[in-house]
Amino acid sequence: MNERATPQQEESGQHEHRLRPRPLARPSVDPASAATFGRPEGVEGSFDLLRGPDTHARPASPRSAPPPQSLTEAFGRQPGDEEVLLQRPEGQNTDGASPGPGGDDDEPLWTADDDPWRDPAAPAVLGKPALRDGAAADSDPQRPTGPLLSLPEVLFGRRVKPVALALLAIIALAIGAGGGAVGWAIATAGDSLTGELNIAEADAAKERPAGSVADIAQQVAPSVVSIEVEAGQAGGVGSGVVIDPEGYVLTNHHVVSRASRDDNAKVTVVFIDGTRTSGEVVGTDPKTDLAVLKVNVENPVVIEVGDSAELAPGDRVMAIGSPFGLENTVTEGIVSALNRPVTAPGENGDPPVTYDAIQTDAAINPGNSGGALVDFTGALVGINAMIRTAGSTGEGGSIGLGFAIPANQAVEISESLVRDGSMRHASLGVNAASVAANTSQGAQVRNVVPDGPAAGAGIEEGDVVVRVGERQVRNAAELTVAVREHEIGDEVPVRVVRGGRALTVEVTLGAD
Numbered sequence: 061m062n063e064r065a066t067p068q069q070e071e072s073g074q075h076e077h078r079l080r081p082r083p084l085a086r087p088s089v090d091p092a093s094a095a096t097f098g099r100p101e102g103v104e105g106s107f108d109l110l111r112g113p114d115t116h117a118r119p120a121s122p123r124s125a126p127p128p129q130s131l132t133e134a135f136g137r138q139p140g141d142e143e144v145l146l147q148r149p150e151g152q153n154t155d156g157a158s159p160g161p162g163g164d165d166d167e168p169l170w171t172a173d174d175d176p177w178r179d180p181a182a183p184a185v186l187g188k189p190a191l192r193d194g195a196a197a198d199s200d201p202q203r204p205t206g207p208l209l210s211l212p213e214v215l216f217g218r219r220v221k222p223v224a225l226a227l228l229a230i231i232a233l234a235i236g237a238g239g240g241a242v243g244w245a246i247a248t249a250g251d252s253l254t255g256e257l258n259i260a261e262a263d264a265a266k267e268r269p270a271g272s273v274a275d276i277a278q279q280v281a282p283s284v285v286s287i288e289v290e291a292g293q294a295g296g297v298g299s300g301v302v303i304d305p306e307g308y309v310l311t312n313h314h315v316v317s318r319a320s321r322d323d324n325a326k327v328t329v330v331f332i333d334g335t336r337t338s339g340e341v342v343g344t345d346p347k348t349d350l351a352v353l354k355v356n357v358e359n360p361v362v363i364e365v366g367d368s369a370e371l372a373p374g375d376r377v378m379a380i381g382s383p384f385g386l387e388n389t390v391t392e393g394i395v396s397a398l399n400r401p402v403t404a405p406g407e408n409g410d411p412p413v414t415y416d417a418i419q420t421d422a423a424i425n426p427g428n429s430g431g432a433l434v435d436f437t438g439a440l441v442g443i444n445a446m447i448r449t450a451g452s453t454g455e456g457g458s459i460g461l462g463f464a465i466p467a468n469q470a471v472e473i474s475e476s477l478v479r480d481g482s483m484r485h486a487s488l489g490v491n492a493a494s495v496a497a498n499t500s501q502g503a504q505v506r507n508v509v510p511d512g513p514a515a516g517a518g519i520e521e522g523d524v525v526v527r528v529g530e531r532q533v534r535n536a537a538e539l540t541v542a543v544r545e546h547e548i549g550d551e552v553p554v555r556v557v558r559g560g561r562a563l564t565v566e567v568t569l570g571a572d
Contacts, residue, residue: 271436276378277390279438282332282361284431286382287311287339287353291318291325299381299431300329300353301440302360303474309353310474311430312445313344316351317407320344329355332388343477346410347485347572349445350470351430352477363432366439368466371395371418379422379444379462381431393422393462401537402446402463416541417463418442424462433464443470485544487572488528488554489513494535495524502526502557503539517567519556526562527555543569 089098213219268274283302287309289295298315302308309329319325320341327339337355344351375395383389397419404413420433424444433442442464450459476483489512492503502524508515519525525533528542529552546552548571555564 273378273390273392276434276436276438277380280363280378280380280432280434281388281390283363284332284380284388285309286330286385286387287315287430288328288330289316289319289325290328291322294318297382297385297427298429299427299444301363301430301432301443303363303365303440303471304478305360305362307355307357307360308342308474308478309339309355310443310470311351311353312443313346313349313351313410313413314407315430316341316344316353317346317410320351321408327353329353330387331357331360343481343483345473345477345483346406347413348415348465348469348473348483349404349413350443350465350473350477350483352474363434363440364438365467365471366435366437366441368418368441368468371398371435371441373397376436377420377422377441378434378436379420379424379428379431379464380434381424381428381444383423383425383427385427389428391423393420395419396421396461399541400463401535401541403537403540404446414537414540415445415465415469416545417446418466420462420464421460422462423458423460424464425457428462441467443467484548484571486546486548486550486569487513488519488525488539488543488567489515489570490519490525492525492536492539494537502533503536505556513567513570514554517554517565519554519565519567520558523556523558525554525556528552 209217209219215225268278285300285302287298287300289298296315296318298311300309300311300315303310313320316327319327327341328336329339330336335357337357339353339355342352342354373395377393377395379391379393381389395418400417400419402415402417406412418433418441420442422433424447426447428444429446431444432440433444435441444462444464446463447458448461448463449457473483489509490505491507491509492505495502495504505514505519505521505523505525507521508519525539527533528539529546531538531542531545533539533542543552546569548569551566551568553564554567555562557563
């Protein structure tokens, strides 16, 4: 803003520092706009409030009244004060010259002599913004800060009143408790699908009467073990049954066949309580797929052995073992057939496996081999050994046809293995194949062992064996098991069909 020159300054020429307004740009006005917005006739300057549009004389402008005495005393200069006018900052343009065409338009307004937005008659000029001493114009002023207090100083330095600390602790606890209460309320509120679950619990525990599946499993499971065999890069898992307090374990030959051929193979026996111990092969019988192991344990739980000859189709039985390595698995079923002759090829050059089996529909799978088949008194009636699978590969699981070696036969063979390390069976001295024709159904003799029991009795090639002792023979497997029911040296009547004629011969059985 400008300063007004005093009469003394006007006389001395000191009014040269007054700012001069820029020339006004007056664009041409069209007659219509001039007639609408122009000054009344005879008015040259500002609108005259004391004169109408048809008045030609203009009186002098009235002067404003002097300020009240109270305001003059409060805000006026005191007698003796030097009159000081607002000036431009030192070092700025004070010569009254207007900036040239090359002036910098970005400079602040107070750096220019001419201010088009200021009343030229105002007794003030623009000045730069007020700044604190020593502060830069483009920096933010920083408030002074006091020394920061550490935690020991706050707690033990008596820099804060104990009452304030106690109040602060109470506030913190209240905030924490409030937050916990809100969180608990949100967590327990849930939505329309959640809430509190009320369970109706039974008053009494489950009943397990004597003879129930659970009761029998608890009795028998400690005497059934899992067998792990490692032979180089190969291995296998099966099951076994402890049949003697000295640590003899009955299992299948095919479970430990690798260990019986390889002295470096490792056999590990795992009990129900997790105890692991090494086992040694005592003896095996590949023809009936049985084997006996010996483990060094104290006071093992021994299974009770029943009489498999007392079984009947329909009797309830349970299979206990480690199918697919799943230890202590219990399945239930019935005896679906008895005296079922089954045969299977031997492994790695072993002779064919043939035995008179107990057929059961209790679920038996790979890994159950060597495990226990027990009746509903908990007595051992069979050693699980084989299953019938669907398809030609034989790699499936149980289809409800499982076979177990009768306990009576298994115990007899295990006693021989423990005593002698091997087992010898009665033999007829022939090789036979199954036949079925209108005239006969049985096992046809393909060749006769020279100087064997059959040759001495007059049995010839082509004869069809249909009975051995009291047992009927319908196929080659049944011929084998019928002969093995007798002891070596027994004289047994054998009925054969030759040329359509039936005849019976007496044969003294030999050893295989």
